[in-house]
Amino acid sequence: xSRKNFALSKTNLIICGIAVLLIIxxxxxxxxxxxxxxxxFEPDIFSARRIKTAPMVVLSGFVLxxxxxxxxxxxxxKDDHE
Numbered sequence: 001x002s003r004k005n006f007a008l009s010k011t012n013l014i015i016c017g018i019a020v021l022l023i024i025x026x027x028x029x030x031x032x033x034x035x036x037x038x039x040x041f042e043p044d045i046f047s048a049r050r051i052k053t054a055p056m057v058v059l060s061g062f063v064l065x066x067x068x069x070x071x072x073x074x075x076x077x078k079d080d081h082e
Contacts, residue, residue, distance in 0.1 A: 015068030016069065018063070022034075022057060022064060023065075026057035026060075027054070027058060029049055029054035030050050030054040032044055
């Protein structure tokens with residue numbers, strides 16, 4: 001199969017894969033013990049990890065995904081000129 005059939009190069013796919021892992025890691029950072037009425041109030045829902053760190057990790061993953069899609073590699077440019 002020809003390499004020209006793929007919309008994204010290997011570099012693009014690696015960047016997108018890292019972005020997916022960052023997004024998953026961010027959502028995992030948001031998880032924790034739920035706050036339910038039976039057990040009482042759980043103050044951990046307002047921790048810095050859930051409120052600040054995790055959303056920034058997810059946002060960086062989404063930005064990296066955009067970069068991974070729009071990144072134009074040198075090998076791709078070389079193939080286009082031939």
